[in-house]
Amino acid sequence: MQSFNPPVRTLMGPGPSDVHPRVLQAMARPTIGHLDPAFIGMMEETKEALKYAFKTENELTMPVSAPGSAGMETCFANLVEPGDKVIVCINGVFGNRMKENITRFGGEAVVVEDKWGEAVSVDKVEQALKDNPDAKIVAFVHAETSTGAMSDAKAICALAAQHDCLNIVDTVTSLAGSELRVDEWGIDAIYSGTQKCLSAPPGISPISFSERAIQKLSNRNTPVTSWFLDLNLVMGYWGKGAKRAYHHTAPVNTLYGLHESLVMLTEEGLENAWARHSANHEDLKHNLEAMGMSFVVNEGDRLPQLNTVWIPEGIDDAAVRSRLLNEYNLEIGAGLGDLAGKVWRIGLMGYSARKENVVLATAALKEVLASQ
Amino acid sequence: MQSFNPPVRTLMGPGPSDVHPRVLQAMARPTIGHLDPAFIGMMEETKEALKYAFKTENELTMPVSAPGSAGMETCFANLVEPGDKVIVCINGVFGNRMKENITRFGGEAVVVEDKWGEAVSVDKVEQALKDNPDAKIVAFVHAETSTGAMSDAKAICALAAQHDCLNIVDTVTSLAGSELRVDEWGIDAIYSGTQKCLSAPPGISPISFSERAIQKLSNRNTPVTSWFLDLNLVMGYWGKGAKRAYHHTAPVNTLYGLHESLVMLTEEGLENAWARHSANHEDLKHNLEAMGMSFVVNEGDRLPQLNTVWIPEGIDDAAVRSRLLNEYNLEIGAGLGDLAGKVWRIGLMGYSARKENVVLATAALKEVLASQ
Numbered sequence: 001m002q003s004f005n006p007p008v009r010t011l012m013g014p015g016p017s018d019v020h021p022r023v024l025q026a027m028a029r030p031t032i033g034h035l036d037p038a039f040i041g042m043m044e045e046t047k048e049a050l051k052y053a054f055k056t057e058n059e060l061t062m063p064v065s066a067p068g069s070a071g072m073e074t075c076f077a078n079l080v081e082p083g084d085k086v087i088v089c090i091n092g093v094f095g096n097r098m099k100e101n102i103t104r105f106g107g108e109a110v111v112v113e114d115k116w117g118e119a120v121s122v123d124k125v126e127q128a129l130k131d132n133p134d135a136k137i138v139a140f141v142h143a144e145t146s147t148g149a150m151s152d153a154k155a156i157c158a159l160a161a162q163h164d165c166l167n168i169v170d171t172v173t174s175l176a177g178s179e180l181r182v183d184e185w186g187i188d189a190i191y192s193g194t195q196k197c198l199s200a201p202p203g204i205s206p207i208s209f210s211e212r213a214i215q216k217l218s219n220r221n222t223p224v225t226s227w228f229l230d231l232n233l234v235m236g237y238w239g240k241g242a243k244r245a246y247h248h249t250a251p252v253n254t255l256y257g258l259h260e261s262l263v264m265l266t267e268e269g270l271e272n273a274w275a276r277h278s279a280n281h282e283d284l285k286h287n288l289e290a291m292g293m294s295f296v297v298n299e300g301d302r303l304p305q306l307n308t309v310w311i312p313e314g315i316d317d318a319a320v321r322s323r324l325l326n327e328y329n330l331e332i333g334a335g336l337g338d339l340a341g342k343v344w345r346i347g348l349m350g351y352s353a354r355k356e357n358v359v360l361a362t363a364a365l366k367e368v369l370a371s372q
Numbered sequence: 373m374q375s376f377n378p379p380v381r382t383l384m385g386p387g388p389s390d391v392h393p394r395v396l397q398a399m400a401r402p403t404i405g406h407l408d409p410a411f412i413g414m415m416e417e418t419k420e421a422l423k424y425a426f427k428t429e430n431e432l433t434m435p436v437s438a439p440g441s442a443g444m445e446t447c448f449a450n451l452v453e454p455g456d457k458v459i460v461c462i463n464g465v466f467g468n469r470m471k472e473n474i475t476r477f478g479g480e481a482v483v484v485e486d487k488w489g490e491a492v493s494v495d496k497v498e499q500a501l502k503d504n505p506d507a508k509i510v511a512f513v514h515a516e517t518s519t520g521a522m523s524d525a526k527a528i529c530a531l532a533a534q535h536d537c538l539n540i541v542d543t544v545t546s547l548a549g550s551e552l553r554v555d556e557w558g559i560d561a562i563y564s565g566t567q568k569c570l571s572a573p574p575g576i577s578p579i580s581f582s583e584r585a586i587q588k589l590s591n592r593n594t595p596v597t598s599w600f601l602d603l604n605l606v607m608g609y610w611g612k613g614a615k616r617a618y619h620h621t622a623p624v625n626t627l628y629g630l631h632e633s634l635v636m637l638t639e640e641g642l643e644n645a646w647a648r649h650s651a652n653h654e655d656l657k658h659n660l661e662a663m664g665m666s667f668v669v670n671e672g673d674r675l676p677q678l679n680t681v682w683i684p685e686g687i688d689d690a691a692v693r694s695r696l697l698n699e700y701n702l703e704i705g706a707g708l709g710d711l712a713g714k715v716w717r718i719g720l721m722g723y724s725a726r727k728e729n730v731v732l733a734t735a736a737l738k739e740v741l742a743s744q
Binding site: 013016072224 | 373374375376377378379380381383385387388390391394396397398399400401402403404405406408409410411414417420421437438439440441442444445449469472473476477565567573574575595596597598599600618619620621622623624625626628629631632634635638697703708
């Protein structure tokens with residue numbers, strides 16, 4: 001058994017995205033204790049920076065010590081009680097995963113379905129709210145990583161509020177890549193990932209809960225099933241003040257990485273980061289369309305950071321991706337579920353959203369397709 | 373907001389332990405995709421090395437993508453069904469946490485209690501098994517991190533098997549630090565952490581399940597409550613063969629760190645690592661006793677990697693630890709729960725278990741105590 005020296009790739013799939021050398025170097029700094037005063041200071045800065053990234057003043061804003069899937073589970077485990085009716089919008093893999101979470105925690109899922117590649121239909125959500133006056137939560141994915149579709153989070157949250165429902169929003173792929181305003185849009189519970197547009201290594205999930213969400217949590221009749229994700233306990237460690245109670249051992253070095261990526265975000269400015277993702281998307285779109293490729297998602301609903309295009313007819317999906325990886329060290333994403341073998345997902349996330357990557361991906365894809 | 377440059381500490385608390393520079397450097401290697409063939413090769417090596425560390429041939433041996441508390445939850449979420457009677461041994465914080473897990477997943481906990489600082493009483497376990505012929509699982513902590521007591525895992529597992537019970541064993545602090553033989557002792561479900569005697573950064577929990585445990589999992593009447601920790605799904609990604617299905621995004625760089633720490637373990641040899649922990653413990657014990665300090669745990673039941681001593685009378689716990697940290701950059705651990713303010717926990721775990729640390733801790737403690 002020998003040390004593992006990974007190949008140096010350019011990561012233009014659906015995540016993880018390329019991690020900046022500054023962030024990688026931060027990961028290698030000496031590990032210190034999770035109750036060290038110096039570490040607690042860094043935790044405070046991280047929470048503040050996450051508030052900035054989420055555009056929120058929510059006190060309960062913190063990173064969960066596990067990947068985005070655990071961030072999702074944190075929201076559902078804490079907010080769904082047995083018997084709760086939850087309207088869940090499914091237009092891809094991650095809406096389905098939300099539904100799994102709801103039913104496993106004893107909730108009743110009312111499904112609002114849209115075609116993969118389309119945004120969630122706001123009209124259908126409104127109808128479901130009218131049809132289910134006893135619904136307590138509306139859950140949906142802002143940026144569907146399996147298709148590249150963006151939904152109208154602002155409109156859906158407003159509707160949910162009109163019908164006295166909380167909302168749970170998946171922003172794993174949108175945070176720091178597209179416009180996202182937690183307080184202005186009235187988002188109640190939100191989760192994201194570190195390995196997409198923040199370009200920190202995977203393994204952590206930033207979350208934020210509104211006062212309304214905390215109230216629902218405080219008024220539960222049953223304990224949260226998960227001890228590890230029970231925010232009543234987690235907040236003893238991540239909460240306000242210098243006095244922190246041990247709950248679990250935080251992933252110290254991964255948090256160094258997240259902290260550094262947030263330093264870089266504040267240096268660039270959140271709105272500038274959104275604009276950079278859009279600009280690179282425009283360039284890539286122009287290049288791909290010039291090659292005769294077309295997008296799965298309608299123009300107005302596209303995520304700039306995840307470009308999902310139909311694989312040209314007669315082209316072998318796996319062969320192309322494999323050549324890109326082996327010959328150009330370039331990773332692009334395969335399709336998931338119904339879209340497997342039919343689409344490619346080309347990510348422009350975080351540090352990967354750069355001009356040099358746009359031209360690299362275009363040129364490499366052109367060469368490989370020409371010799372298929 | 374500026375980059376975070378942690379102080380350089382010597383970590384001699386209950387974990388995290390000092391991380392070797394080779395492991396830190398591994399963390400900083402370029403992130404690659406969690407489905408990259410190169411990454412999948414590294415996953416296979418990691419699984420094999422974990423089998424070596426656990427002394428098992430269990431096919432289901434893998435790292436959970438979250439800290440040890442989530443490793444614990446993985447065992448209980450997958451193996452405890454509503455109504456299952458579980459005998460749980462409590463002789464410290466982590467036995468209590470096991471009980472919390474059991475009841476949250478709908479199990480019925482039968483508690484076998486021992487004093488903090490004592491090993492689990494094998495006789496009491498036998499009695500509980502006789503009194504509860506319908507019990508399905510026996511759960512206990514091999515190495516109780518809150519007290520420094522080691523229990524007789526071999527004897528307890530044998531008793532459980534005689535009474536047709538599965539066992540769940542917490543080895544967060546023992547793995548790679550003390551004798552531990554999963555197959556020989558008949559352990560069914562085991563979890564550990566990376567940040568103790570493996571000296572990889574925190575954030576990952578190695579687990580291993582026997583065939584008997586997998587059978588219980590396969591025969592469940594109810595789905596596992598946690599989607600994130602459902603091993604039926606997780607094994608689609610971590611299981612055998614080159615074809616891996618996406619479940620969640622693995623913590624790529626933290627796994628680099630774990631891999632490197634396992635490379636170092638195979639270089640040293642597992643039995644040599646056990647012996648190193650013992651030898652350094654003997655030296656530290658000699659020094660502490662020469663200073664008039666005494667151990668909380670009886671000689672035969674002590675964990676070499678976690679030395680829990682009574683705080684001398686009249687000494688201010690927090691003041692001493694704070695001076696050690698601020699003046700010597702040395703972290704030792706406080707007491708937890710009933711032992712808070714009464715004991716110190718001095719860790720000699722993994723890369724922290726070195727002669728130079730033994731003399732540093734001794735000398736620093738001597739100086740500080742002399743001037744209290």
